Amino acid sequence: AQSVTQLDSQVPVFEEAPVELRCNYSSSVSVYLFWYVQYPNQGLQLLLKYLSGSTLVKGINGFEAEFNKSQTSFHLRKPSVHISDTAEYFCAVSEGFSASKIIFGSGTRLSIRP
């Protein structure tokens, strides 16, 4: 069965510093991977997705993620964060080759300090 682990529940960083939010998954088949962002008091919106092809995926707001099949990871990165990036970030996985559902990680709260 598929599962998603976000190792850090909270990540505090200073403004303009780089950040990496970690995501590991377990699945026995090919997967589709997603990162969603939830700003305070809002719903979720897609940051980026990996379906196939290049393992380095670029998303909105300067975020990118790299799919690493051997390490079953899909870490999210940004080279320089801004105060407006303060939000909760969710990694999600959907299994291929099946009529599947999507599993979300427990979320990582990113707080940016000026």
Added chain:
Amino acid sequence: EAQVTQNPRYLITVTGKKLTVTCSQNMNHEYMSWYRQDPGLGLRQIYYSMNVEVTDKGDVPEGYKVSRKEKRNFPLILESPSPNQTSLYFCASSYRQGPAAVDEQYFGPGTRLTVT
């Protein structure tokens, strides 16, 4: 405008009083899903639907019912709400990648439910 709508946005009710949260999407998506979000637990899937008249349980289906009579609508029904169902609920829809997995999900604005 492509969107997922939920109603009501806020609801306070009492234990045992049946309620329905509606969800509608205008993107002709096959896949729809309901989640609940609780602090420290992220999003947990309640039910999902791959198409009209096709629904299946997610990870936390107890105490909930759904139906999919039309492609655009996917209501969530709580026949006898209890305080442990106090939560933030999200509906989402998605395009399917052929017979296989689903693509990105589009989320509604959320419904905050309090059961006293």
